[in-house]
Amino acid sequence: MTEMHGGSRQISGPYQLAPGRTRIYVWEKPVRFAHWLLVLSLVVLSVTGYYIYNPFVISRGRAAYVMGTARFIHLVAAWAFIAAILVRFYWFFRGNRWARINQFIPTRRERWQDAVETVKYYMFRRWNPTPRIGHNALAGATYTLIFGIAVIEIITGLALYNNVVHSKCLGLLVGWVPRLADIQWLREIHFLVMFALWFFFIHHMYSVLLAASEEKNGCVEGMVSGYKFVTQADLQREFGTRPGGEKSEPVRAVRQTPAAGKVSG
Amino acid sequence: MGSLDQQTLPAALKARGVSRRQFVKFCSTMVATLALPPRYLGAVVKAMESARRPVLVWLEFQDCAGNSESMLRTSNPTVTEFVLDLLSWEYHETIMAGAGKQAEAALERVVREHKGEYIAVVEGAIPTADDGVYCTIAGRTALEIARHVCSSAAASIAVGACAWDGGLVRANPNPTGAVGLQEAVPGIKVVNLGGCPHNPANTAAVLVHYLTFHEMPALDQYNRPLFAYGNIIHDQCERRAHYDAGRYVEEWGDEGHRKGWCLYKMGCKGPEATFNCPVVRWNDGTSWPVKSGHGCIACASHRFWDNKSPFYKRLPQVPGFGVDVTAEKIGWVALGAMAGAAAAQAIGSTIRKKVRPPEASEGPTKPSSSPEA
Numbered sequence: 001m002t003e004m005h006g007g008s009r010q011i012s013g014p015y016q017l018a019p020g021r022t023r024i025y026v027w028e029k030p031v032r033f034a035h036w037l038l039v040l041s042l043v044v045l046s047v048t049g050y051y052i053y054n055p056f057v058i059s060r061g062r063a064a065y066v067m068g069t070a071r072f073i074h075l076v077a078a079w080a081f082i083a084a085i086l087v088r089f090y091w092f093f094r095g096n097r098w099a100r101i102n103q104f105i106p107t108r109r110e111r112w113q114d115a116v117e118t119v120k121y122y123m124f125r126r127w128n129p130t131p132r133i134g135h136n137a138l139a140g141a142t143y144t145l146i147f148g149i150a151v152i153e154i155i156t157g158l159a160l161y162n163n164v165v166h167s168k169c170l171g172l173l174v175g176w177v178p179r180l181a182d183i184q185w186l187r188e189i190h191f192l193v194m195f196a197l198w199f200f201f202i203h204h205m206y207s208v209l210l211a212a213s214e215e216k217n218g219c220v221e222g223m224v225s226g227y228k229f230v231t232q233a234d235l236q237r238e239f240g241t242r243p244g245g246e247k248s249e250p251v252r253a254v255r256q257t258p259a260a261g262k263v264s265g
Numbered sequence: 266m267g268s269l270d271q272q273t274l275p276a277a278l279k280a281r282g283v284s285r286r287q288f289v290k291f292c293s294t295m296v297a298t299l300a301l302p303p304r305y306l307g308a309v310v311k312a313m314e315s316a317r318r319p320v321l322v323w324l325e326f327q328d329c330a331g332n333s334e335s336m337l338r339t340s341n342p343t344v345t346e347f348v349l350d351l352l353s354w355e356y357h358e359t360i361m362a363g364a365g366k367q368a369e370a371a372l373e374r375v376v377r378e379h380k381g382e383y384i385a386v387v388e389g390a391i392p393t394a395d396d397g398v399y400c401t402i403a404g405r406t407a408l409e410i411a412r413h414v415c416s417s418a419a420a421s422i423a424v425g426a427c428a429w430d431g432g433l434v435r436a437n438p439n440p441t442g443a444v445g446l447q448e449a450v451p452g453i454k455v456v457n458l459g460g461c462p463h464n465p466a467n468t469a470a471v472l473v474h475y476l477t478f479h480e481m482p483a484l485d486q487y488n489r490p491l492f493a494y495g496n497i498i499h500d501q502c503e504r505r506a507h508y509d510a511g512r513y514v515e516e517w518g519d520e521g522h523r524k525g526w527c528l529y530k531m532g533c534k535g536p537e538a539t540f541n542c543p544v545v546r547w548n549d550g551t552s553w554p555v556k557s558g559h560g561c562i563a564c565a566s567h568r569f570w571d572n573k574s575p576f577y578k579r580l581p582q583v584p585g586f587g588v589d590v591t592a593e594k595i596g597w598v599a600l601g602a603m604a605g606a607a608a609a610q611a612i613g614s615t616i617r618k619k620v621r622p623p624e625a626s627e628g629p630t631k632p633s634s635s636p637e638a
Contacts, residue, residue, distance in 0.1 A: 054593075058513055058521070064512070068510070070511075128621075163537075164497065182568070182573075183537050184534075185581065188580050191580060191593075191596075192592055192596060194596075195596030195600065202604055206607035206611065210610070214614070
C-alpha cells in the first residue's frame with residue numbers, strides 16, 4: 001500500500017518518461033496475481049477440458065492414464081481458477097480506486113456515457129479512443145460479464161464435480177444446481193462458457209493491442225509492472241481540476257493518491 | 266393368480282417345489298442388492314418365512330408391458346418366481362386369467378377389503394390432457410383409476426421410466442399430457458423404480474425391504490431407492506479403466522470396439538447416469554448394455570428421452586439450432602466471427618490512424634464529446 005502514489009516521483013534508471021506522461025501505480029499486486037493466475041488456469045482448463053469433451057489422443061500403452069491425468073490437472077487448475085476469482089472479488093472491496101467494484105458495474109451516469117463513447121470509437125463514429133487510467137467503462141462492463149460467466153463456469157463445474165465426489169460440503173454449495181437443470185445441460189453450459197471465454201480472449205487480446213498502439217500508455221506492460229504512463233489530460237479527467245471536483249470520487253482512494261492533486265494542479 | 270387366502274411364503278414356495286436352499290439364496294441376493302451387511306440375512310430369512318403375503322395389484326396405463334415382461338422373463342426360478350410368490354397378486358392385466366367385469370371386480374374387492382394394506386404397482390404414464398381420455402380401462406380414465414387405487418394403498422411403486430416421470434410417453438412434445446404417478450396423484454407414498462425397463466431385482470429388493478422392515482428403503486430426491494440409484498454407472502463400469510487410460514471406441518466395429526474399450530466417444534451416458542445396472546445386470550445377471558458393447562442411454566435418469574438425447578453424442582443439441590448443429594460447431598463459428606470482427610476492426614483502426622485530422626489528435630477527446638469535461 002505504501003506504493004500508492006501518483007506520478008511526480010523522480011524515476012531513476014536508464015530510461016526517461018516521455019514528455020507529458022506521468023508514471024502512476026494502477027494495478028496492485030492482487031490484481032496482477034489474479035489476472036495471470038486466471039490466464040494460466042484458463043489455458044490449462046481449456047486444453048484439458050476440451051480433451052475431456054473430446055479425447056483426441058487415443059492411447060495404446062498398457063500403463064496409460066491419459067484421461068485420468070487430464071481430469072486431475074483439470075481439477076487442480078479449477079481450484080486455482082476459483083482461488084484467483086476469489087482474490088479478485090475480495091479486491092473489489094479492498095483495492096484502490098481502479099480495482100473497485102464501481103469500476104465494473106456502471107452505476108453512475110458518467111460511466112454509461114463513457115461506455116457509449118467507447119462504443120462509438122469502436123464503431124468508427126469517433127476519431128479518438130477514450131483512455132482512462134484504469135478501465136474505461138465499456139471494458140469494466142465487459143469484465144463484469146466475464147466475471148459473471150466465470151461464476152457460472154465455477155458453479156456448473158462444482159456441480160459436475162460433486163456428481164462424482166458426492167461431498168457434503170460441496171452439496172451445501174451446489175446441491176441445488178442439478179435440481180434446476182439436468183446434468184447434461186450443466187455440461188452443455190460448462191462447455192459453451194469455455195467458448196465464451198475464448199471469445200473474450202480474442203476480443204481482449206485485440207482490444208489491449210489496439211489500446212496500446214492508440215493510447216501508448218503501457219497498458220500491456222502495466223499488467224506486469226503495475227504502472228501505467230498517463231497523460232495530464234487523463235489525470236485531469238480522473239481527479240478533476242475544479243475545486244470540489246474530487247467529492248464524487250471515493251474518499252479513501254483519493255487520499256491514497258496524494259500526488260495526484262499536485263500533478264493535476 | 267392367487268386367491269385372497271393369506272398363505273405364508275414358505276407354504277407357497279413348497280407348493281411350487283422350491284427348495285429351502287434356493288429360498289436362502291434368494292434372500293442373500295436381496296441382502297446384497299439392498300447393500301445391507303451380511304448379518305441381516307437372518308433377519309430377512311425370518312421375515313420372509315413369517316410374512317403373510319401382502320396383496321399386490323399391478324396397474325398398466327400408457328405402457329408397453331416391458332416392465333411386466335422384464336419381471337416375467339427368466340430362465341431359472343430366481344427373483345421373478347420369488348416375487349410372484351412373495352405377494353398375492355390380485356390384478357395384473359397382462360398375466361391374469363380373469364377378464365372384463367370379473368377382473369375389474371377383483372380390483373374393486375382389493376381396494377374395498379384391503380384398504381391401506383395392499384401394494385399398488387403402476388406401470389406406464391398417466392395422460393392428463395383432455396381429461397385423460399387418451400388411456401381408459403373399463404370405461405374409467407387412467408387418472409381416475411390411479412387416484413382410486415393408489416390413494417387407498419399402503420404404498421405405491423412406480424416401475425419403469427413412464428410410471429416414474431412419464432418416460433417415452435412424456436417425451437417432447439407429449440401430445441397426451443402424460444405424467445408420472447407421483448405427479449398425477451400427488452400426496453401418496455410412492456417409490457419410483459425408474460429404468461427402461463425397471464430391474465426386477467431392485468423391485469424385489471424393495472418388496473423384501475418392505476416386508477422385513479415394514480418401511481420403504483431410503484430414497485433420493487426423486488423418491489428412488491438409494492441402494493439402486495445412488496451411484497454413477499461410470500464409477501461401477503467394468504470399462505472404466507479404459508476411460509481413465511484414454512482408450513476409446515471411435516467407430517462401431519473398430520479395433521477398440523472389438524477389444525471392449527470405453528464407449529465414451531460413442532455418446533455413452535454412464536458418466537451422467539445413476540443406477541446399479543453394472544452390478545445387478547439383467548437376464549439372471551448375464552449382461553448389461555455396456556458389457557454387450559453399446560453405450561448407456563441413462564434410461565434410469567430423470568426424463569431421459571429429453572435430457573440425455575442424442576444418445577450417440579456427448580452433449581445435447583443447443584435449442585433453436587438445427588439437428589446437425591452441435592454446441593461445438595456453434596462455438597467455433599462464434600470464435601471465427603470474433604476473429605473476423607477483430608481483423609476488420611484492426612484494418613479500420615489502421616486507416617483511421619492514417620486519416621485522423623491533426624486537430625483531433627491534440628487532445629484525447631473532443632471537449633464536446635467528453636462526458637466528464
